[in-house]
Structures are given as structure tokens and as C-alpha cells.
Amino acid sequence: xxxxxxxxxxxxxxxxxxxxxxxxxxxxxxxxxxxxxxxxxxxxxxxxxxxxxxxxxxxxxxxxxxxxxxxxxxxxxxxxxxxxxxxxxxxxxxxxxxxxxxxxxxxxxxxxxxxxxxxxxxxxxxxxxxxxxxxxxxxxxxxxxxxxxxxxxxxxxxxxxxxxxxxxxxxxxxxxxxxxxxxxxxxxxxxxxxxxxxxxxxxxxxxxxxxxxxxxxxxxxxxxxxxxxxxxxxxxxxxxxxxxxxxxxxxxxxxxxxxxxxxxxxxxxxxxxxxxxxxxxxxxxxxxxxxxxxxxxxxxxxxxxxxxxxxxxxxxxxxxxxxxxxx
Numbered sequence: 001x002x003x004x005x006x007x008x009x010x011x012x013x014x015x016x017x018x019x020x021x022x023x024x025x026x027x028x029x030x031x032x033x034x035x036x037x038x039x040x041x042x043x044x045x046x047x048x049x050x051x052x053x054x055x056x057x058x059x060x061x062x063x064x065x066x067x068x069x070x071x072x073x074x075x076x077x078x079x080x081x082x083x084x085x086x087x088x089x090x091x092x093x094x095x096x097x098x099x100x101x102x103x104x105x106x107x108x109x110x111x112x113x114x115x116x117x118x119x120x121x122x123x124x125x126x127x128x129x130x131x132x133x134x135x136x137x138x139x140x141x142x143x144x145x146x147x148x149x150x151x152x153x154x155x156x157x158x159x160x161x162x163x164x165x166x167x168x169x170x171x172x173x174x175x176x177x178x179x180x181x182x183x184x185x186x187x188x189x190x191x192x193x194x195x196x197x198x199x200x201x202x203x204x205x206x207x208x209x210x211x212x213x214x215x216x217x218x219x220x221x222x223x224x225x226x227x228x229x230x231x232x233x234x235x236x237x238x239x240x241x242x243x244x245x246x247x248x249x250x251x252x253x254x255x256x257x258x259x260x261x262x263x264x265x266x267x268x269x270x271x272x273x274x275x276x277x278x279x280x281x282x283x284x285x286x287x288x289x290x291x292x293x294x295x296x297x298x299x300x301x302x303x304x305x306x307x308x309x310x311x312x313x314x315x316x317x318x319x320x321x322x323x324x325x326x327x
Contacts, residue, residue, distance in 0.1 A: 034215050035224050042212045043228035050131050050140050054106045060085055065115055070125060072156035074148045081134035082107060082127025082153070084162070085118040094121035095166040095191075095313070098153045102173030102197075102295070103140060103205075106133030110172050113298055116306050122313075123164065125153050129175060139233035142202060142242040143177030150182035154189060166191035166316055173197050173267065173294070177244060180256070184247050187254045192316050194309065196259040196297055197267040200275055202226070202242040208266050248279040255283035255320070257312040259305070261292030283320050285312055 060067040060083055070082040087093040097117050101109040107126045114126040129146050130138035138145060150169050157163045167190045171179035176198035183193040199205055206225060207216035215221050226237050248256070256279050260272035269288065276286040287308040289297045298305045315321070 034218055034221060038211060038215060039221065039224035039228045042206060042210045042225045043232055045210055046140065046229060047232050049104050052104075053132060053134075054104065056106060056108060056133060058108060058111075059083070060111065060115065060118075063111075063115055065118060070127065070156070072152050074130065074145075074152040076145070076148060078130045078138050078145075078149075079136040080127055080130065080149055080152060082125055083114075085114055085124040085126065087121045087123050088118045089121040091121075093123045093164045095123075095168060095317070096157065096162070096164050097122050097124045097168045097170050098150055098157070098179075099124055099126045099170045100129050100146075100149065100172070100175035100178065101132070102175060104132065108133075109295075110175070110298075112302070113170070113172075116302070117309075120310065123162065125157060125162075127153055129178065139235060140174070141235060141237060142205075143174060143181050143244075144237070144241060146174060146178035147181035147185065150178055151186060154182075154186065166313070168192045168194060168313070168316075170194040171196065171198075172297075173199065180244065180251070181247055183254055183256075184251050187251065190254065192255045192257070192313070193251070194257045194259070194312070195275075197261065197264060197294055198244065198258070198272065198275060199267045200244045200271045202239055204266065204268075204271060244275060245278050248275050250280065252280035254281055255312075255316055256281055256285070257309070258284070258286045259289065259297055259308065260286070261289045261294060261297045261300075263291055264294045264297075266294040283316075 065085055065088065068084045070084045071079065073079050099110055099114055101107055106128050111126065114124040117124050128135040129149055130136060131140060169179040169183045169190055176195035179193055180195050180198060183190055202222055203216050206212040206222060212225060222239055226239065230236055258272055258276045260267065260269045262269055273286060276284060289301055289305060292300045
């Protein structure tokens, strides 16, 4: 006769299967967040920032410089606004500089650069990139569409018979990217490019200035961000489009001066050096500004900054003479 009081053996809890299920849910949630929610947030943030234009608060006259308002139209119909600063010195201008600013800013950001050039005898067209300041609406395109703004500025000065050689495209941050792209395309028209703190690719910005952060290292993440951004703006950008290395590799004749801040956390100095190394032009230079963050290259050490720019421009006009050997 069986013992009715004997207990049945306890059932084993399948902890391994439960753990695997929980991990699967966590992984699925992570993937949904990284490839579904976060890219949309990054794209939405960029679009929202581009829709808020930073207003102008001063003019060159504030600092005692003569100027004229300028207006011209890019090849795709975007209306652009700027200031024309004639040379502050009597006599023939030293050359013509076409200058613009960084992302989500306006021409005021680089006004002091325009002024030191005008003071030295250069004439300067300083303008708002598309989607910024007083210029017409347009989504940020990482320098692709913005390059047309430099081309339009050049054509405007040609039509108004104001061009005086050497003609230099000069830009800061996004303006530097656009100047390099336009300079590569218009290399037979201009004599030099000055690129202050250019970013080498899309990842540099997304990983350091958006909610994307460290997730930008995840495979396919940047592509999803671009897809969401394209859907919101009507653009058709790809990661390859926004890589600056192939652009500078094609600059084989035009002299280029790169400027970078040694403490720049956005356009990091090692990345600017990579652009410098990839530039095909024999006449290329890289100036480091000590202790400078991204927007401090001119603010911290204006004398050092100006000296580097003028040494480059003077050598440009002299045909980049070989240095004299001692003895």
C-alpha cells in the first residue's frame, strides 16, 4: 500500500529560459530605442533648431566700419543676405574674401574676422548661410547646399564687378565645410581657401551635439538618423555625401589653410589634421590655436590667429616662395 503522505517532488523553475526571455525583451527594447525612437529624436531636434533663426543684433558700423547691405540668390532660388565691407585702407584692395559662419548662427559670429581683414586692406563679403540670420529658409545639409551659397556670393561679386584677386573662400565650422566644398568645385575661379574648424563627417556632430551621443557608434544608427531627417526635410542625404575626406582629396591645386583649436571638442584637432593630410594641394597649412575650444579660435588669441592668416595670404600673393636656407 502506497504512503499517501509522501510529497511529490518539487518542479524545477526554468530560470535559464526566464533569463533568456528577459534578456530578449531588454534587447528588443534597446533596439527599438536605438533604431526607432532615438534617430527620430535626433532628426526632430536638428529640424527644430534650424527653424529658429538667430537674429542680428549689430552691424559693422557698431565697430566703426563702413559697409553696405548685400543680397543675392543661390542657384536653387534661396535668397541670401549679407554685408559688403570695403577695404578700410586707401588704394587698391589686397584681395577679396568671401566669409561665413557656423551652424545655427549668423554672420555676427565671424564679424570680427571680417573686420580685421578689412582693416588690413581686404574687401569682404560676409553673409548668412541659407536657413540662418536674414537668409531664406532651407534645411541644414552638412555643407552640400551651403556650398552653393559661396558660389552665389562669388557670382554676385562678379556681376557687380567687385572681385579683386586673390579671391579667398573663408569659413568657420559649417561655413568651413561649405567653403571647402565650394572651393573644390570652383577651384579654377578662386585662389585659396581658409577653413577654420571644419567637421570631417556626420558622426562628429551627431555624437557630440545631439541626443545620439555614444549611440552613433552603433552600426546603422547614423543611417537611420539621416533617413528620419530626410523624411522631415525632403532631402536625400547619405553618410557618404557628408564625408569631407573625398572632397579635400580632390583639392589638388588650390592652397588651403586649416585652423583648429587644440581644445576643440567638436571639430577635434586630430580630425582636422586628417583633413589636412588628405588634402592633395601642395600648398596646405595647419595652424593650431592653443587652449581654444570650438568657438574660441579667434577670441582667445586674435594676434596669433591674424598672424597665421596674414602669413598665408602674403605667401599666396608671393607665389609661396621657398624658404631661404641659412648661409
